[in-house]
Amino acid sequence: MAHAVNMTQSPPAAVSGKGLMTRARTMQLVGCAFLLVGAFLGWRGGDNFLMKAWMQGWLFAVTLSLGALFFITIQHMVRAGWSVVVRRPAEALAGNLQWLWLGFIPFVVLWLQGRLDVLFPWANLEHLAQVDAAEAHTIAKKSAFLNVPFFMIRAAIYLTVWALLARFFVSNSAAQDNDGRIERTLRMAKWSGPALILFGLTTTFAAFDWIMSLNPLWFSTMFGVYFFAACCAGGFSTIALLCMRVQDQGYLKGVITAEHYQDLGKLLFGFGIVFWAYIAFSQYMLIWYGNIPEETTWFMARQIGQWRLVSVALLFGHFILPFLFLISRWTKRWRGTFLFGVVWMLVFHWVDLTYLIQPVIPHDLAQFATYDEVQAAYAHEYAPIFNPVLLTFSFGFLLLTLGGALSRLTRTGLLCRNDPRLAESLRFENY
Amino acid sequence: MTTTHASTPPATRRRVHGLLAEFHDPASLMHAAEKVRDAGYRWWDCHTPFAVHGLDQAMGVQRTILPILVFGAGLTGTSIGFILQAFTNSSSLSLWALVWVTGYPFLISGKPLLSLPAFIPVIFELTVLLSALGAVGLMLLLNGLPWLSHPLLANKRFLRATDDRFFIVIESRDPRFFRSRTEEFLKSLGAKVVEAVEA
Known part of the structure; x- marks a missing residue:
C-alpha cells in the first residue's frame, strides 16, 4: 500500500520506455508483413475467400478496440473510481479506431470496381437471380436498406463515429495529464451518455451490415447485441493482456494490482462470457423453436460437416469452460491463471468471428426432406479454422492492434496521472 | 468516566x-x-x-466458504431443473414402491421429447433461484443468525458503536x-x- 501511495506523489511522467516503443514498432511492422503475406497467399483463393478472410481479420481488430471504447465510456458513465489505473491501456486500445477505418479500403475498392457482390449477394441482384431466383425476389424487397450507396454511407458513419468517440476520450484524458483540469473529467462523464447511445446504434448496425448481410435472407434482431457481447469478450481480454504486457516491461508495478485484474475479470465474466452466452442462446432458442426455414438455414450452415464441431467448441470454449474457470476469485487474481483465461477468451472470440463470418448457407437446402439428409449430404463441409490466409490476416491485425496500443501508450504515458479519482483507484480493494 | x-x-x-x-x-x-x-x-x-478497511486482516478473519456452498446450491438448481423436465416430459421410472411412474409426454411442434434447448430457460431460472436463496440462507446460517436478542444490545455503553x-x-x-x-x-x-x- 505504502508503495502505491508513493506513486501518486511521483507519478511516472510520459514513459521514456524505449523497450516498449521498440516492441510496439516491431509488432506493427510484423503485423503489416503478416497482412502482405496473407494477401499473397490468399490471392489465388478467389476474391470471395480473400475478402471474407480480410473481413474477419479486420473485424477481429475492430471488435477488440470497440470493446475497449465501450469499457472507457461505461467507466465515465458510472464515474468509476477503481478503473483509473487500467483506463489508459484501454484508451490506447480504443485509440486504434482512429486508423482502423483504413481496413475498410478494400471494400471501397470493390465498390469502385462494381464487384461488391463477391462478398455481399445483395449487391448484385441480377447475378443473384441467376443463382437463386426466389432468394433474389425476397432480397429485392430489402433493397431500400441493402443497396450499395446507402451501405457505403452507413459504413462511413460508423467508422467516423468510432474514430471521433475514441479521439474524444483519448485526447481529453491525455490532455488532462498535462493541465490537470477537472472539467475534462466532467465533460467526459457528461458526453458518455450520448456516446453510449451512438456506440450502441453504430455497433448494432455495423453487425447487421457487415456480418448479417453476408446472408441477406437471414435476419435476427438479436444479432447486434450478440456482436456487442463479442466485442466485450475480446476487448476486455485485450485490456487485461495489455496491462500484463506493460507490467512485464517493469512499469506500473504496484499500481495495477490483483484487485484491478479481479475486477477486469468480473467484467469479462459478466459481459464476455455469461451475457454472450445468454444472448447467443436467446437467439438460438427462438429460431430453433419457431423453426421457420428462412431463419433456421443460418444455423443449419453452422451444423454441417466441420462447422458442427466449431459450434460445439464455441459452446464449451466460449461459455462452459471459461465460466467454470473464471467464476472463482483466485483464478482472476492470480496472474498465471488470469493470463491463461484472457488468452483463451481472445482465441475463442476469434473462433466466434469465424463462426459468424465464414460459413456459407447451401442454396439447395429446400430439396432435402429432413435434417439428417442435409447432415449426410454436407458431411464433409470444410471449416477454415486452420486456414493459413485467415490465420495470417487475423494475427497480422492482432499485432497491429496491440502494437498500435503499445506505441500510443508510450506516447501518452501509462497512467492517467491527473485524474481526480487516481488515488481512489490506487487504494482500491475488493471485499 | x-x-x-x-x-x-x-x-x-x-x-x-x-x-x-x-x-x-x-x-x-x-x-x-x-x-x-x-x-x-x-x-x-x-x-x-463504519466499515474499517483492513480490519478483516487485522482480526485474522478467514475467507468465507459461502461461495463454494452457493456454487453447490446453483448446481443443485441446475440438476433439479433438468431432472424435473426430463422426467415430466420424456421419461418414466419405477419408484421404490415398484410403481411405474410416467410424466406428460406432449409432442410440441414436432420437437423431440427430450430437447435440451427448451429446458434451458427453466434450468437457468432454477439455478439462479437456488443460488440466490442459498446465498442468503447459508449466509444467515454461517453467521448463526437470526438472534432474538444479544447481550451487547442491553449495554448502554455499546450504543455508541453506531456513533x-x-x-x-x-x-x-x-x-x-x-x-x-x-x-x-x-x-x-x-x-x-x-x-x-x-x-
Missing part, C-alpha cells in the same frame, strides 16, 4: 457474556485487534460505526478467557474503558 465496572463485584451474581473494550479511533482498534488475534483468542469480535466509538468484545466462552487476565490484557492494548457485559 474511566471507571471499570469489571473490578467491582456485581451486586447480583450474573453470568458474564464477555468483556467490552472501548476505543476512540479506528487506528488504535486496528492495532488492538492485531494483538488480540496474536494472543490466540477465537471468540471475539470488533464493532465499529463514534470502536469496540472489541472478547466473549467468556473463549478458552483463553480469564476475567482478570483478559481485562488487564485489554487495558494494556490502550482501551479507554473495559467493562463486563452481562449475559
Whole structure:
C-alpha cells in the first residue's frame, strides 16, 4: 500500500520506455508483413475467400478496440473510481479506431470496381437471380436498406463515429495529464451518455451490415447485441493482456494490482462470457423453436460437416469452460491463471468471428426432406479454422492492434496521472 | 468516566457474556485487534460505526466458504431443473414402491421429447433461484443468525458503536478467557474503558 501511495506523489511522467516503443514498432511492422503475406497467399483463393478472410481479420481488430471504447465510456458513465489505473491501456486500445477505418479500403475498392457482390449477394441482384431466383425476389424487397450507396454511407458513419468517440476520450484524458483540469473529467462523464447511445446504434448496425448481410435472407434482431457481447469478450481480454504486457516491461508495478485484474475479470465474466452466452442462446432458442426455414438455414450452415464441431467448441470454449474457470476469485487474481483465461477468451472470440463470418448457407437446402439428409449430404463441409490466409490476416491485425496500443501508450504515458479519482483507484480493494 | 465496572463485584451474581473494550479511533482498534488475534483468542469480535478497511486482516478473519456452498446450491438448481423436465416430459421410472411412474409426454411442434434447448430457460431460472436463496440462507446460517436478542444490545455503553466509538468484545466462552487476565490484557492494548457485559 505504502508503495502505491508513493506513486501518486511521483507519478511516472510520459514513459521514456524505449523497450516498449521498440516492441510496439516491431509488432506493427510484423503485423503489416503478416497482412502482405496473407494477401499473397490468399490471392489465388478467389476474391470471395480473400475478402471474407480480410473481413474477419479486420473485424477481429475492430471488435477488440470497440470493446475497449465501450469499457472507457461505461467507466465515465458510472464515474468509476477503481478503473483509473487500467483506463489508459484501454484508451490506447480504443485509440486504434482512429486508423482502423483504413481496413475498410478494400471494400471501397470493390465498390469502385462494381464487384461488391463477391462478398455481399445483395449487391448484385441480377447475378443473384441467376443463382437463386426466389432468394433474389425476397432480397429485392430489402433493397431500400441493402443497396450499395446507402451501405457505403452507413459504413462511413460508423467508422467516423468510432474514430471521433475514441479521439474524444483519448485526447481529453491525455490532455488532462498535462493541465490537470477537472472539467475534462466532467465533460467526459457528461458526453458518455450520448456516446453510449451512438456506440450502441453504430455497433448494432455495423453487425447487421457487415456480418448479417453476408446472408441477406437471414435476419435476427438479436444479432447486434450478440456482436456487442463479442466485442466485450475480446476487448476486455485485450485490456487485461495489455496491462500484463506493460507490467512485464517493469512499469506500473504496484499500481495495477490483483484487485484491478479481479475486477477486469468480473467484467469479462459478466459481459464476455455469461451475457454472450445468454444472448447467443436467446437467439438460438427462438429460431430453433419457431423453426421457420428462412431463419433456421443460418444455423443449419453452422451444423454441417466441420462447422458442427466449431459450434460445439464455441459452446464449451466460449461459455462452459471459461465460466467454470473464471467464476472463482483466485483464478482472476492470480496472474498465471488470469493470463491463461484472457488468452483463451481472445482465441475463442476469434473462433466466434469465424463462426459468424465464414460459413456459407447451401442454396439447395429446400430439396432435402429432413435434417439428417442435409447432415449426410454436407458431411464433409470444410471449416477454415486452420486456414493459413485467415490465420495470417487475423494475427497480422492482432499485432497491429496491440502494437498500435503499445506505441500510443508510450506516447501518452501509462497512467492517467491527473485524474481526480487516481488515488481512489490506487487504494482500491475488493471485499 | 474511566471507571471499570469489571473490578467491582456485581451486586447480583450474573453470568458474564464477555468483556467490552472501548476505543476512540479506528487506528488504535486496528492495532488492538492485531494483538488480540496474536494472543490466540477465537471468540471475539470488533464493532465499529463504519466499515474499517483492513480490519478483516487485522482480526485474522478467514475467507468465507459461502461461495463454494452457493456454487453447490446453483448446481443443485441446475440438476433439479433438468431432472424435473426430463422426467415430466420424456421419461418414466419405477419408484421404490415398484410403481411405474410416467410424466406428460406432449409432442410440441414436432420437437423431440427430450430437447435440451427448451429446458434451458427453466434450468437457468432454477439455478439462479437456488443460488440466490442459498446465498442468503447459508449466509444467515454461517453467521448463526437470526438472534432474538444479544447481550451487547442491553449495554448502554455499546450504543455508541453506531456513533463514534470502536469496540472489541472478547466473549467468556473463549478458552483463553480469564476475567482478570483478559481485562488487564485489554487495558494494556490502550482501551479507554473495559467493562463486563452481562449475559
